[in-house]
Amino acid sequence: xxxxxxxxxxxxxxxxxxxxxxxxxxxxxxxxxxxxxxxxxxxxxxxxxxxxxxxxxxxxxxxxxxxxxxxxxxxxxxxxxxxxxxxxxxxxxxxxxxxxxxxxxxxxxxxxxxxxxxxxxxxxxxxxxxxxxxxxxxxxxxxxxxxxxxxxxxxxxxxxxxxxxxxxxxxxxxxxxxxxxxxxxxxxxxxxxxxxxxxxxxxxxxxxxxxxxxxxxxxxxxxxxxxxxxxx
Ligand SMILES: [Fe+2]
Numbered sequence: 001x002x003x004x005x006x007x008x009x010x011x012x013x014x015x016x017x018x019x020x021x022x023x024x025x026x027x028x029x030x031x032x033x034x035x036x037x038x039x040x041x042x043x044x045x046x047x048x049x050x051x052x053x054x055x056x057x058x059x060x061x062x063x064x065x066x067x068x069x070x071x072x073x074x075x076x077x078x079x080x081x082x083x084x085x086x087x088x089x090x091x092x093x094x095x096x097x098x099x100x101x102x103x104x105x106x107x108x109x110x111x112x113x114x115x116x117x118x119x120x121x122x123x124x125x126x127x128x129x130x131x132x133x134x135x136x137x138x139x140x141x142x143x144x145x146x147x148x149x150x151x152x153x154x155x156x157x158x159x160x161x162x163x164x165x166x167x168x169x170x171x172x173x174x175x176x177x178x179x180x181x182x183x184x185x186x187x188x189x190x191x192x193x194x195x196x197x198x199x200x201x202x203x204x205x206x207x208x209x210x211x212x213x214x215x216x217x218x219x220x221x222x223x224x225x226x227x228x229x230x231x232x
Contacts, residue, residue: 003113004041004074004227005218007050007166007194008081009033013064017055022197025221030068032225037072040227045074046113047227048106050194050218051081051122051166059086070102077104077111080122081166081195089122089145106164108145110153113162113231116189117153120164121145123179123193125205126171143178150186161186162230165193168205169215180206183213190230194219 010019011030019026041047053069056062069076080087087095092107104111111118123146124138146163153161169179169191183191196204196219206215218228 001114001232002042002045002229003116003118003162003231004045004047005050005164005192005216005230006033006047006220006223006225006227007079007218008052008197008220009049009065009069010052010055010083010220011065011068012055013068014061015055015057019197019221022221023199025224029220029225033220034068034072036226037074041073043073046077047072047074048077048079048118048120048164048192048230050120050164050192051079052083052195053078053081054086055083057085062086066099066103070099075104077106077118079106079120079164079166082122106149108148108152110149110156110158112153112158115158116160116162116231117150117156117158118162118164119146119149119153121149123165123167123169125167125169125177139178143182146179146182150182159187161188163188163191165191167195168193168217170205172204180210180213184211188213190214190216192216192218192228192230194222197221 054062054065092105095105124142126135170177
């Protein structure tokens with residue numbers, strides 16, 4: 001039994017989109033995902049997939065991609081990425097109902113693996129694309145969502161936490177952020193994030209241990225689409 005993580009499949013079964021501009025690693029990447037999951041992940045395993053699942057905008061444009069994910073071996077828990085417009089955060093219970101027994105959607109809730117609570121939210125980092133005021137608004141909302149995930153896990157009695165984000169936990173050049181502080185304050189063992197594509201962005205945030213918390217980047221292209229084992 002194992003817990004795995006990987007993110008940013010950016011599947012495009014129903015829309016015309018390609019990730020080829022991010023390098024050869026994306027060539028037929030869905031075949032790599034399929035092959036690697038079947039070689040590495042067992043039926044009793046759990047994988048957290050850290051967002052940017054599909055290029056489709058509406059749910060009906062993502063159905064083939066979600067079916068692809070559903071058909072990968074083991075239990076799959078999905079996190080929201082910045083491109084997951086099919087997923088309205090406030091309507092997460094509706095998605096969980098619709099995909100019951102097939103996929104689980106992590107937002108304003110938590111899941112568990114052994115005695116660990118799997119908490120998380122999309123997160124946010126400042127990428128200079130938008131005004132700083134807008135970023136602060138999004139940051140505030142994401143912090144609230146993350147705290148809610150922790151509160152629910154604690155209410156259920158969990159004391160050990162793994163924290164999942166789509167965005168890196170820090171903006172470029174930051175040594176700390178509200179996300180790293182929340183991780184430290186709650187004794188989180190590992191923070192797992194993705195979103196960064198292409199070698200130039202792989203070092204945007206933390207790798208390895210920082211102030212007692214271990215950080216892992218699990219972008220699909222960073223891992224050459226092999227899921228990363230988080231726990232046995
Ligand atoms: Fe992303």
